[in-house]
Amino acid sequence: MNTFDESDINNMAQRYRANFVNSLSGYKSANLIGTASAQGQTNLTIVSSVVHIGAHPPLMGMIMRPHTVRRDSLENIKATGVYTVNAVPVELYAQAHQTSARYDESASEFTQCGFNEYWRAGFAAPFVAQSPLQVGLELAETIDLTVNNTVLVIGRIKQVSVDKTRIDQDGGIDINALDLACISGLDTYHEANAIAKMAYAKPDNPPKLIKHYKP
Amino acid sequence: MNTFDESDINNMAQRYRANFVNSLSGYKSANLIGTASAQGQTNLTIVSSVVHIGAHPPLMGMIMRPHTVRRDSLENIKATGVYTVNAVPVELYAQAHQTSARYDESASEFTQCGFNEYWRAGFAAPFVAQSPLQVGLELAETIDLTVNNTVLVIGRIKQVSVDKTRIDQDGGIDINALDLACISGLDTYHEANAIAKMAYAKPDNPPKLIKHYKP
Incomplete structure (x- = not known):
């Protein structure tokens, strides 16, 4: 094992460092954020920073980079107050990645990248028809992270669309059965296979499997 | 596809809703947060909310739930100013999950759950010896999310330990080669397989693979 300290990291070339640091959070969900301007121009962009904030009230967050990611999404969210989070199916990873290209403001990544x-x-925001897990959110709050000028966007979940046969008895969605992609770093796409669902952990009991997926 | 609106979600039983909403963010990284109190009592807890904040300066965030997750970790972070984020190897998913049990404050999850x-x-914070990707952070900021009384903990990356042969030429870490686990919902563990690494997307070019992993 090799250790890289803060000065090693700061001395990395910019793109190298971006790739390195973006890798440190491991596997991340692949989601497409759908928005529309007040004039109805639609926008779609891939993000890997969606994070669970809470279940009651139901909230999701994501980190947006106004200076590196195109600004349209955040502007649209602020203008209309709504947006969608659409999980990326594995088979569409390449066109989902393509939404990160800097298209003209007048172009919609829906049409440019082949999403409906x-x-x-x-x-008032478009969902991605090809996504098997679609969440509609209302903007709850934006928090400016002054530490590096990014923005934490927090949304209240207004609606969720998913095939109900994919919901387990305990309310969990069988994410594995939806064949979703996950991301590492800025550009590497993965598929995942479930290993096990675990029981609620208790100090006096050893780890217990509820369900074993692997053959 | 079935659509669940806000009132459907609010009417779900508490545990069912927690499982449902926690599933919506898809695949999440599995990390163990290592801390120590000022008195040297160590603590280890699994989190699935680590998020990339920025590369320059190098920053990571995570959402902590003071009212549901045991408070020791956050208290330790505030007391010592440092903590570690350790990626969970696939083969240790069950004992990593076990760190979520509510052990006595006087017990260390390192010994209770079999981590070194x-x-x-x-x-001043312990790393997990068995983790192939270990990050040491200094607390940069805690932001109280008043919307539901959770806390966004932002840390500045002080050091990273990883086998340097796992770092690609472009600085990205080959996460797949580290055999890390990922999580969906509150309790389901997965392994992942890389499909492809994509080139930087450009509007005038179709999606381009840099590397194809699948045979």
């Missing part, structure tokens, strides 16, 4: 908009009545 | 402390000179 799906609109639900009463909700 | 590794101390590095000049750093």
Whole structure:
């Protein structure tokens, strides 16, 4: 094992350091954020920073980089107050990655990258029709992280669309059965296989499996 | 596909809703947070909320739940100013999950769950010896999320330990080669397989693979 200290990291070339530090958080979910401007221009961008904030009220967060990621998404979210989070199916990872290209503001990544908009009545942001797990959110709060000028966007979950046969008896969604992609670093895509579902851990009991997936 | 609106979600039983909403963020990294109290009592807890904040300066974040997760970790971080983030190897998922049990404050999850402390000179928090990717952080900021009384803990990366042969030429770490676990929901563990590493996306070019992992 090799140890890299702060000065080693600061001395890395910019792109090398970006790849290195982005790898440190391991596997990350691949999600497409769907928005529309007040004029109806749609926008779609891949993010790997979606994080669970809480279940009651149901909240999700994500980190946005106004200076590196195109600003349209965040501007649209602020303008309309709503956005969608759509899980990326494994087979569409390449076109999902393509939404990170800097298209003109007048182009929609939906059409440019081959995703279909799906609109639900009463909700002013487009979902990704090809996604098996679609979440519609209302902006709850944006928190400026002054430490590096990024923004934590917190949304209240207004609706979730998923095939109900994929929901386990305990309410958990069988993510593995949805064939979703995950990301490491900035650009590497993975598929995952479930190993086990664990029982609630208790100090006096050894780890206990509820379900074993691997053959 | 079935759609669940806000009232459907709010009407779910508490545990069912927790499982459901925790599933919506898809695959999440599995990390063990190592801390010590000012008196040297160590603590280890699994989290699935680690998120990349930025590369320059190098920063990582995580969401902590003072009211549901045991408070020791956050108290230790505030008391000593440092903590470690240790990626969970696939083969240790069950004992990593076990660190979520509510052990007495006087017990260390390192010994209770079978992890070995590794101390590095000049750093006041324990690493997990069995982890192939160990990050030492200094607390940069805690941000109280008033929307649900959770806390965003932001740390500045002080050191990273990883086998240097696992670092690609572009600085990215080959996460797949480290055999790390990922989590969905609160309790389901997965292994992942890399599919492809993608080139930086450009509007005028189709998606381009840099490396194809699948046979």
